[in-house]
């Protein structure tokens with residue numbers, strides 16, 4: 001069988017990880033084209049990774065590259081437009097998190113993919129991270145008894161690109177950027193069945209004053225039908241390197257899983273070293289050196305799954321509807337922090353971007 005041809009929209013941080021994942025772990029896929037806004041960036045990315053064609057116009061990358069699948073690795077505000085253009089051009093789409101900026105966009109993305117009979121996968125890699133997957137299976141076997149609490153944390157000292165700090169491009173701060181992982185993981189752990197009943201959130205800006213109007217620290221508590229509580233802790237203000245961890249509490253057991261420190265080589269270096277995927281700021285002194293970040297976080301497994309779905313005409317495990325459900329929880333969390341009170345679910349509102357519910361609660 002011929003390979004499934006992928007056009008990668010974006011040539012930044014996550015596109016690099018996706019590219020490495022396709023090359024090393026998804027032999028049925030071939031990345032045939034890459035888009036970046038700056039032509040020199042697109043060209044150098046293509047040359048570095050042996051990608052045949054490069055574009056500095058993302059619509060042309062979709063229509064002129066001969067791809068079967070479009071992989072959207074663009075800033076959040078472009079997700080909806082890119083998914084719509086891809087589906088209308090007859091391409092299957094995988095889109096990075098968060099799904100998009102508004103619920104209206106989310107509905108349109110799902111609808112346009114449905115009407116063109118194209119698959120839409122929401123790229124939540126934590127659903128494929130091997131350590132978290134093992135934990136989920138243990139929970140499914142009843143190893144922890146009746147679950148009553150889940151906690152997921154993702155923290156570092158701030159993202160690498162300016163657009164994350166511009167709320168019109170990102171839709172919000174750290175909650176939008178990394179809280180979406182926790183909210184998706186709660187739903188994944190609970191099999192998507194129990195509906196969220198309420199959301200309570202607190203957020204503030206403690207470190208990146210002046211750089212962003214967005215929150216850089218947030219805590220969200222989601223209560224699900226049946227009583228399970230999910231606690232999401234997210235920060236762009238945490239120094240000392242990236243944290244990605246999960247905790248599961250049940251009436252018969254407990255589990256702690258840590259994707260970074262827990263998998264790291266404890267390192268001491270007087271001089272420091274070059275590779276700082278750990279987002280540690282400095283690699284001098286004591287650090288935890290991570291390895292196989294892409295694999296440990298589930299990116300190749302996620303991409304392989306989607307390519308298999310396309311080739312075998314199967315529905316993806318994580319869909320646009322899941323991304324929409326996460327976005328609805330993000331709306332509820334911003335509204336809760338804006339109002340200073342618990343918000344009932346389901347929650348909807350008409351806004352240009354989720355963070356408006358915090359910044360302009362009225």
Ligand SMILES: NC(=O)c1ccc[n+]([C@@H]2O[C@H](COP(=O)([O-])OP(=O)(O)OC[C@H]3O[C@@H](n4cnc5c(N)ncnc54)[C@H](O)[C@@H]3O)[C@@H](O)[C@H]2O)c1
Nearest residue numbers: 010011012013014015036037073074075076096097098161
């Ligand atoms: N799943 C994860 O763990 C994870 C990690 C990082 C990023 N992401 C998501 O991936 C997406 C991209 O993030 P990134 O970290 O790769 O960003 P990045 O800044 O590293 O790269 C962004 C890419 O988009 C292009 N771009 C930027 N602004 C543009 C504009 N205004 N118009 C057209 N193109 C533009 C750039 O050329 C660049 O190639 C985001 O949605 C982000 O939330 C996901």
